[in-house]
Amino acid sequence: MISFVIRRLVLSVVLLFIISIISFFIVTLTPGSPYPWGELNPKISPEVKANFRKKFHLDRPLHEQYGLIMRDLFSGNLRSIKDDRPVMSRILERLPATVALNLTSIVISLSFGTLLGVFAARYAGTWKDGAGSFIAFLFIALPGFWITYVVVVALVKGFGVPILGTHSYGIEFPNALASGLDTLWHLLLPATILALGGIASQSRYIRASMIESLREDYIRTARSKGLYEDVILLKHALRNSVRPIIAGIGMVLPALIGGAVVIETIFAYPGMGRLGYEAVLERDYPTLVALNFVVAALVLLGNLVSDLLSAAVDPRVRLE
Amino acid sequence: MQGTTVLSSASSAQESPAARVLRRFWSNPIAVGSFVLILFFALTAGITVLLSLTGHDWPYNPNLTNLELKLLPPSSQHWMGTDNLGRDVFSRMLHGASISLTVGLVAVAVSLGIGMVIGAIAGYFGGITDQILMRAVDALLCFPTFFLILTVVALLGPSLLNIVVVIGLVSWTGTARLVRSEFLTLRESEYVKSARVLGQGAFHIITRHILPNAAAPILVTAVLGIPDAILQEAGLSFLGFGVQPPQATWGNIIADGKTYLLDAWWLNLFPGLAIFIASLSFYLAGDALREAAESKS
Numbered sequence: 048m049i050s051f052v053i054r055r056l057v058l059s060v061v062l063l064f065i066i067s068i069i070s071f072f073i074v075t076l077t078p079g080s081p082y083p084w085g086e087l088n089p090k091i092s093p094e095v096k097a098n099f100r101k102k103f104h105l106d107r108p109l110h111e112q113y114g115l116i117m118r119d120l121f122s123g124n125l126r127s128i129k130d131d132r133p134v135m136s137r138i139l140e141r142l143p144a145t146v147a148l149n150l151t152s153i154v155i156s157l158s159f160g161t162l163l164g165v166f167a168a169r170y171a172g173t174w175k176d177g178a179g180s181f182i183a184f185l186f187i188a189l190p191g192f193w194i195t196y197v198v199v200v201a202l203v204k205g206f207g208v209p210i211l212g213t214h215s216y217g218i219e220f221p222n223a224l225a226s227g228l229d230t231l232w233h234l235l236l237p238a239t240i241l242a243l244g245g246i247a248s249q250s251r252y253i254r255a256s257m258i259e260s261l262r263e264d265y266i267r268t269a270r271s272k273g274l275y276e277d278v279i280l281l282k283h284a285l286r287n288s289v290r291p292i293i294a295g296i297g298m299v300l301p302a303l304i305g306g307a308v309v310i311e312t313i314f315a316y317p318g319m320g321r322l323g324y325e326a327v328l329e330r331d332y333p334t335l336v337a338l339n340f341v342v343a344a345l346v347l348l349g350n351l352v353s354d355l356l357s358a359a360v361d362p363r364v365r366l367e
Numbered sequence: 368m369q370g371t372t373v374l375s376s377a378s379s380a381q382e383s384p385a386a387r388v389l390r391r392f393w394s395n396p397i398a399v400g401s402f403v404l405i406l407f408f409a410l411t412a413g414i415t416v417l418l419s420l421t422g423h424d425w426p427y428n429p430n431l432t433n434l435e436l437k438l439l440p441p442s443s444q445h446w447m448g449t450d451n452l453g454r455d456v457f458s459r460m461l462h463g464a465s466i467s468l469t470v471g472l473v474a475v476a477v478s479l480g481i482g483m484v485i486g487a488i489a490g491y492f493g494g495i496t497d498q499i500l501m502r503a504v505d506a507l508l509c510f511p512t513f514f515l516i517l518t519v520v521a522l523l524g525p526s527l528l529n530i531v532v533v534i535g536l537v538s539w540t541g542t543a544r545l546v547r548s549e550f551l552t553l554r555e556s557e558y559v560k561s562a563r564v565l566g567q568g569a570f571h572i573i574t575r576h577i578l579p580n581a582a583a584p585i586l587v588t589a590v591l592g593i594p595d596a597i598l599q600e601a602g603l604s605f606l607g608f609g610v611q612p613p614q615a616t617w618g619n620i621i622a623d624g625k626t627y628l629l630d631a632w633w634l635n636l637f638p639g640l641a642i643f644i645a646s647l648s649f650y651l652a653g654d655a656l657r658e659a660a661e662s663k664s
Binding site: 058061062065066069070073077078177180181184185187188189190192194196197200301303308309312320323324327328330335338339342343344346347350 | 397502503505506507508509510511512513514515517518519521522523594598601602605606608618621625628629632635636638639642643646647650651654
């Protein structure tokens with residue numbers, strides 16, 4: 048187990064390095080003016096432009112730029128073009144909201160996705176299985192922003208479910224519990240809509256893994272013992288499908304954070320996705336470098352945790 | 368189990384693998400239904416483009432504004448109503464279909480090209496080449512695809528060409544992994560070994576012997592990649608970084624209509640349904656194709 052952990056850690060460091068290079072180059076090598084105000088704006092004097100280039104090391108050769116930006120990023124000196132605040136603190140203040148949103152969404156997609164997958168595997172080959180697959184693809188094919196509008200109009204008009212921010216506006220809560228419940232209430236809708244794609248992909252993985260498990264010898268043994276089909280499904284087959292469930296978390300993570308750009312924008316949710324959208328609108332290039340890097344690093348961390356969890360529950364993984 | 372496999376393979380001995388996949392595909396009602404829908408969208412888009420190239424606008428010019436007719440609900444004159452500038456939504460939907468299909472097909476072509484080359488090189492040569500390429504793939508997979516696309520498209524400037532190229536450049540990783548794993552299996556097969564013994568070059572073996580045998584799973588990922596690209600373009604359009612106005616796309620009809628959400632539902636409903644149904648058809652067709660290709664009978 049220890050050698051497995053060490054191997055995974057070394058690999059992660061290598062990947063982190065590649066990630067830092069990619070996030071640097073996608074922003075710097077993209078053709079176009081680096082200036083947020085545009086190349087030919089006559090109101091900007093050459094001195095201001097020169098200062099800007101100096102500040103973001105644009106006057107240096109590319110490999111030095113990379114080193115300096117990464118140094119600034121880690122030492123907290125990389126500042127946003129928009130408000131001159133350290134980029135890292137802008138990102139970190141958005142982190143809790145994004146983590147809350149993504150965790151809620153992962154919990155929803157894992158639980159409902161697993162249910163749907165077990166159901167489809169239970170009735171594999173029948174019309175119920177077909178219906179399960181159909182529902183899964185239905186969820187993937189729904190454009191998030193569109194279904195949001197449809198649901199929002201229905202819910203706001205019908206039930207008064209909150210759709211903006213993390214808190215009710217202008218209300219003082221008597222204690223932390225009430226305030227926390229309010230936050231959760233605000234998470235409900237964006238997290239559910241974000242989870243739709245995850246439910247679908249999770250159910251597909253579970254279905255495939257369950258169908259494979261159900262062909263195993265120990266299932267035949269369990270059947271011949273006369274166990275109830277539900278016990279066989281939930282106790283014998285599903286336990287052996289735990290790995291795809293854990294691996295599934297790693298798979299949906301980047302999609303969740305990426306999909307959150309649109310959903311967070313619509314719901315005015317103060318997370319990292321919306322920060323990214325604002326940075327894109329402002330051509331805030333230090334924030335874009337840092338954000339791409341931090342998000343990818345978070346996903347890497349998520350994958351690492353999911354790999355270690357898989358290895359903990361299934362010794363076979365450690366040998367791969 | 369063993370017996371039935373032998374029997375069925377014997378009974379279909381005359382049938383080529385491609386013909387078998389097609390037969391299985393056509394015997395699945397969901398596959399046929401989704402194929403018909405795809406055909407419908409493709410024909411609609413094709414006919415609309417042909418008509419507008421020859422100077423005919425049916426039913427209306429999609430960019431003709433008429434403020435006297437703004438925000439009209441669906442009627443016999445305007446089947447899907449009009450938008451805030453009085454443009455006919457149905458005409459804009461027809462033109463949006465060609466944009467969505469173009470984005471889907473071209474983006475997939477780009478990503479398939481890159482993914483196949485990288486995957487083939489990694490899988491065929493293995494060793495350190497494989498290690499380097501696959502670690503790059505792993506790193507790229509950590510980035511949230513949509514945000515990466517949004518960043519690059521916004522910096523490059525949104526245009527149809529930039530959007531399809533960027534979507535393609537970002538989404539080849541899945542194809543590369545798949546092609547690599549197919550190659551890892553197939554390069555150990557007898558006929559590849561024989562070809563190598565006969566002294567055939569790597570390029571010849573890859574293109575003539577291995578790729579044709581990996582065609583089915585590659586085709587499936589291609590079909591499943593089309594709706595991904597369509598949905599990504601719609602999301603970009605929605606955020607204002609899609610194909611730019613006045614060119615109509617399904618995504619930007621919704622984006623333009625969001626201000627009138629509670630008053631003009633038709634600006635939201637029809638383009639959303641179109642994106643949804645088109646994507647769903649491609650996903651279902653791709654899944655049916657996968658099932659047909661995997662099945663042995």
